[in-house]
Amino acid sequence: ETGVTQTPRHLVMGMTNKKSLKCEQHLGHNAMYWYKQSAKKPLELMFVYNFKEQTENNSVPSRFSPECPNSSHLFLHLHTLQPEDSALYLCASSQDLRTGVYGYTFGSGTRLTVV
Amino acid sequence: EDQVTQSPEALRLQEGESSSLNCSYTVSGLRGLFWYRQDPGKGPEFLFTLYSAGEEKEKERLKATLTKKESFLHITAPKPEDSATYLCAVQANSGGYQKVTFGTGTKLQVIP
Numbered sequence: 435e436t437g438v439t440q441t442p443r444h445l446v447m448g449m450t451n452k453k454s455l456k457c458e459q460h461l462g463h464n465a466m467y468w469y470k471q472s473a474k475k476p477l478e479l480m481f482v483y484n485f486k487e488q489t490e491n492n493s494v495p496s497r498f499s500p501e502c503p504n505s506s507h508l509f510l511h512l513h514t515l516q517p518e519d520s521a522l523y524l525c526a527s528s529q530d531l532r533t534g535v536y537g538y539t540f541g542s543g544t545r546l547t548v549v
Numbered sequence: 550e551d552q553v554t555q556s557p558e559a560l561r562l563q564e565g566e567s568s569s570l571n572c573s574y575t576v577s578g579l580r581g582l583f584w585y586r587q588d589p590g591k592g593p594e595f596l597f598t599l600y601s602a603g604e605e606k607e608k609e610r611l612k613a614t615l616t617k618k619e620s621f622l623h624i625t626a627p628k629p630e631d632s633a634t635y636l637c638a639v640q641a642n643s644g645g646y647q648k649v650t651f652g653t654g655t656k657l658q659v660i661p
Contacts, residue, residue, distance in 0.1 A: 438592070477651040526592070533580075533583075533647065537585070537598055538595065540592030541592050545590075
């Protein structure tokens with residue numbers, strides 16, 4: 435399988451639940467990203483990983499916890515979320531942090547609803 | 550602070566009716582300007598990268614242009630399958646990390 439794959443596609447969770455989002459890329463890219471997309475707002479960068487090392491944490495609340503075990507896999511662990519955290523969570527990858535000629539490759543996202 | 554503003558917010562065209570989407574930006578040290586297409590329920594799909602004023606890129610009915618302050622995405626004789634949200638993003642130097650800032654997008658609807 436090629437491209438960036440995100441699972442699950444949809445997730446409904448209660449405010450006291452713990453869940454994880456998974457992202458996998460088979461493009462040989464070294465940089466991976468988590469973005470949050472809410473209606474009427476620009477894509478909001480959450481975390482950046484380069485060669486498995488976190489390079490950016492964009493003031494994200496601690497109820498979001500990223501994990502990058504290798505350059506192909508990225509997780510976002512969720513706990514004690516709030517209803518305002520409901521959004522589309524997108525994973526992206528690029529060859530390196532310079533983004534390059536081909537921009538980011540995005541997954542299809544996980545539509546998260548917090549009830 | 551880097552800023553990207555896209556207009557209009559939404560655009561409705563008849564099939565075959567050409568138009569342009571605008572992306573104006575304020576950034577220090579532009580490294581690249583990107584256009585993406587996003588279909589409902591999917592992630593953004595890369596279309597173009599532009600690096601310097603005067604540069605143009607084309608793909609089928611789409612042509613992207615760049616000036617020092619804005620970029621245009623021209624759509625010639627659009628078809629219903631061109632309906633999507635088009636996102637603009639700029640990449641700029643921000644310390645050791647080349648930060649990417651996205652606009653809010655233009656939602657295009659092409660009516661048969």
